Amino acid sequence: MRNFVFMLFGMCLSSLAAAHSTQPPLEATTASGEKVRLFENVRWEFVDEGKALAQRQAAAAEVARERSSQGGFFGLGRRIQEGDKDYNRGTLNPNMR
Template identity: 50%
Template sequence: MKTVAVLLMALVSAGALAGEGVVIEATTAAGEKVELMPDGRWRFVDAAKQAEAKKVADTYPQNHLRPEGAQGGWFGTRVILPGDKDYNRGTLNPKMR
């Protein structure tokens, strides 16, 4: 009986891992087709609707907390933008230079 339970657990976990990374097509309550990404994001299948949704999302400041290409910003630290003198300066540890 234990062997059957272990085999069943192995099959279930293998099935769950096989489905990881798969984009799922779904339909909203309003009838619009969307794709569900493995990382929890979603997007419209229709390119025109997706472009409109991106325009709306770009108006919210919480979507732009850290510009792409910036460094830092962890745990309330300062965000260093490309072009700053401290950008990509490497380590300050003299043993590591």
Template identity: 50%
Template sequence: MKITLLIAAGLLAGVCQAAELDRTPLEATTVEGQKVRLFPNGRWEYVDSAKAEEAKKVAAEYPENKTRPVDAQGGAFGIGRLIMPGDKDYNRGSLNPKMR
């Protein structure tokens, strides 16, 4: 029984360590010689901060990157009104008098 527990603990530790290694970004070089950082989720960014800022500005112009702001409320599944912070309806709670 003890041997089985030790083997299971060793396997679990190995899996946890492998999962931790999977999360670290890889450093790579493009064909043009630019240094980039590759993330496990498919995202990438330039290592050089000046080029990274320039790329963020270019990416912000594409319509698919213009999504709902993080602080906005509403707009479930892209349907409905987005309520921005500062709006009179922002964080108003329930309109049911029993719930106030």
């Protein structure tokens, strides 16, 4: 039993070390010939700074849109985006209107 606990502890430590490893991004080329960087967290961006800046701004806008959405419970259910007719409609109870 004691050996099992030590083995489990060692596995936890090794998984933490692997999770915090930092590798430099990989350089790759798309099918259309554009150079991109591939990161460990499955994110990618263009090497060209002009395209990378536009891509970062679009990603930041999408994150902000996702954070301002309503609904959903631990990833379940419909998330209502801003601009939807049901966004911020309040209660449907006629006694509470």
